Amino acid sequence: MSKGLLLVVSAPSAGGKGTILKELFQRNENLRMSVSATTRQPRDGEEHGKHYYFINREEFQQLIDSGKMLEYAEYVGNLYGTPKGPVDQWLDEGHDVVLEIEVQGGAQIKKIVPDCVSVFITPPSLEVLEKRLRGRGTEEEGTILKRLTTARQELTQAGNYDYVVVNDRLEDAVDDMLAILRSEKLRYARDPGFVEGLLAAEKA
Numbered sequence: 001m002s003k004g005l006l007l008v009v010s011a012p013s014a015g016g017k018g019t020i021l022k023e024l025f026q027r028n029e030n031l032r033m034s035v036s037a038t039t040r041q042p043r044d045g046e047e048h049g050k051h052y053y054f055i056n057r058e059e060f061q062q063l064i065d066s067g068k069m070l071e072y073a074e075y076v077g078n079l080y081g082t083p084k085g086p087v088d089q090w091l092d093e094g095h096d097v098v099l100e101i102e103v104q105g106g107a108q109i110k111k112i113v114p115d116c117v118s119v120f121i122t123p124p125s126l127e128v129l130e131k132r133l134r135g136r137g138t139e140e141e142g143t144i145l146k147r148l149t150t151a152r153q154e155l156t157q158a159g160n161y162d163y164v165v166v167n168d169r170l171e172d173a174v175d176d177m178l179a180i181l182r183s184e185k186l187r188y189a190r191d192p193g194f195v196e197g198l199l200a201a202e203k204a
Contacts, residue, residue, distance in 0.1 A: 002191040004030075004091040005184060006113050007098045008161075010106045011121035012151030013076075014132040016167040017100060020121060023174045024098075028181065032090045032097050037063065040078035043138060053083070070112065073104030076146060080105065096181065103157045110160070117184045119177065120161040124168040126152070 011017035025031050037053040039060055048054050060079050063069050072081030082099055090097045099109060099116075109116055123129040129151055133144050158164050163180050167173045188195070 002094060002193075004032075004094050005096040005181070005190070006087070006091060006109070006116040007096060007181070008106050008109050008116050008118040009098060009100050009121065010103050010118070010154070010161070011167075012123070012129060012154050013147045014129055014136065015121050015123055015151075016132070016170075016173070017121045019170060020165075020167060020173050020177060021098060021100060023170065024177050027174065027178065028096075030094075030096050032086075032095045034082055034087050034097055034099050036080055036082055036099075036101065037069075038078055038080045040080075070099075071101065071105040071108035073102050073108070075102045075104070076143075076150060082109075096185075103154045103160075107157075107160065115189075117163070117180065118161040119163045119165055119180060120158040121165050121167050121173070122155065122158060124166055128168075 009017055009021065021033070025033065035049065035051070035053060037055055037060060039055065039057050040052075042048070042052070042054050046052065046054075057079065060072070060081065063081065063083065064072060068084055070082040070084040070087055072079060074080075080102060082101065082105065087097050087099070099105075101109070103120075106118055110118060123132070126148070130144075130148055133139070133147055139147070163176075165173050165176045165180075184190070
């Protein structure tokens, strides 16, 4: 059994990565979603342990100090991070694991796990992004403007990712994500033992 693929997915706030990933998971049963830990307050409908592990800063720091965080970063005043244990277990079991993280965390993962596959999801324009942010109706004006400024900064990091997927039409964006997964799974370096096994069987 070959080891699973680690897929790093980042996007500006309201870039649509959550919607894309929901559809992606419905079409690929081998995928597993890493649940991140965060110090921010839950939004309406979010559940502890399902969408995030909602913990305080002291608890978050304890996870860092004990080496149990794969990566972590601060975003808009809150800490976000990926617990290491579940990710390692799923990869060893052959599952492909999705990390939905900010660009700071994505950069950390690229260093820690060089063979990961990174995808940056971008809106078709900043105007569309602003419309989506305002359409959520969950944040004050100052927070929206801060998120737009952060989004512009994040977009400058898109070149550090392996792939860029434009989220204009949802179905197309999901198809692009599936195509990335398929092509990456076919890389020789990810399962060299298969061809080596064919050659060994011929000699036997």
